[in-house]
Amino acid sequence: MRQNWLPFASYNLWLQYSPPIGKEHLHCDMKRGFTKARSKEPAVAAILVSDSIPQRIGLLAQRGVYEFHQNSPMLHQQDAVEKIVEILELRKESDLVQQRVLQILTNYQQNPILAEKKIIQLSRGDEDFPEPILIKQGNQSFNFYAAIDCIFAEEDNTLHILDFKTGHSDFDRRQGYIYLLAASYWYPNQKAVVSFYNLENGNWSEPISATSNILQAFQIELALIAQRHQEDLRRYRKNSADFSKIFPQNPGVSCRYCSFNSICEFTISEAST
Numbered sequence: 337m338r339q340n341w342l343p344f345a346s347y348n349l350w351l352q353y354s355p356p357i358g359k360e361h362l363h364c365d366m367k368r369g370f371t372k373a374r375s376k377e378p379a380v381a382a383i384l385v386s387d388s389i390p391q392r393i394g395l396l397a398q399r400g401v402y403e404f405h406q407n408s409p410m411l412h413q414q415d416a417v418e419k420i421v422e423i424l425e426l427r428k429e430s431d432l433v434q435q436r437v438l439q440i441l442t443n444y445q446q447n448p449i450l451a452e453k454k455i456i457q458l459s460r461g462d463e464d465f466p467e468p469i470l471i472k473q474g475n476q477s478f479n480f481y482a483a484i485d486c487i488f489a490e491e492d493n494t495l496h497i498l499d500f501k502t503g504h505s506d507f508d509r510r511q512g513y514i515y516l517l518a519a520s521y522w523y524p525n526q527k528a529v530v531s532f533y534n535l536e537n538g539n540w541s542e543p544i545s546a547t548s549n550i551l552q553a554f555q556i557e558l559a560l561i562a563q564r565h566q567e568d569l570r571r572y573r574k575n576s577a578d579f580s581k582i583f584p585q586n587p588g589v590s591c592r593y594c595s596f597n598s599i600c601e602f603t604i605s606e607a608s609t
């Protein structure tokens with residue numbers, strides 16, 4: 337039976353409304369407009385299907401970790417990194433991507449942090465959207481999407497959600513709480529913690545846990561974001577000429593790193609910044 341369309345929320349959508357601390361200068365609401373309201377336009381769709389370099393590195397790094405654990409004895413084989421390079425077809429990637437992913441694979445073989453863990457779930461990184469969690473908040477219902485990299489069980493059976501990072505991005509605690517909210521629906525009777533591990537520099541955050549009050553506060557915030565996003569889309573469908581009023585541009589240094597700078601009329605080039 338076909339499900340009625342519902343508003344949705346996710347950590348990724350939240351990020352598009354409110355950047356993490358320290359990334360405010362890169363925030364631009366118009367990026368959300370391109371991604372969410374104009375995604376079917378051919379020029380926008382072409383941009384959305386191609387991964388940026390950081391996305392590509394993140395994806396291949398996740399896949400590399402997954403491959404190590406598909407065949408655990410491989411973790412101890414001398415030529416394991418080489419084999420995974422073949423599986424990932426890494427040689428087809430740009431020099432920068434090859435170099436960084438090769439380093440990540442080498443780091444991981446030297447310090448395979450999941451080697452002795454009871455892994456419950458380990459994502460390949462290229463799966464389709466996960467099944468949404470249907471949340472009822474007050475008189476509103478929305479679909480909540482959470483794509484989790486890895487879950488393992490601690491010795492005392494606490495679920496440990498692990499999020500892999502690459503590059504210099506700081507850990508955003510909001511993401512941790514969002515994952516704990518998802519775990520509270522998937523595994524309602526189990527204690528859970530979340531942590532972040534950077535595959536490039538080996539930084540592993542302290543585990544974060546949450547009380548039910550914190551999770552409730554995050555659920556309310558997600559419900560508001562779902563509502564706000566639905567309203568933005570409704571306004572755009574009603575009058576697409578209002579695009580820049582609904583999704584205001586923030587030209588500046590943000591344009592340099594923006595995937596839409598080739599099609600955005602407000603972009604500011606490096607020369608003029």
Ligand code: SF4
Pocket residue numbers: 364365366367585586587588590591594595596597600601602603604
């Ligand atoms: S190019 Fe600049 S103004 Fe246009 S969407 Fe990107 S960041 Fe915003």
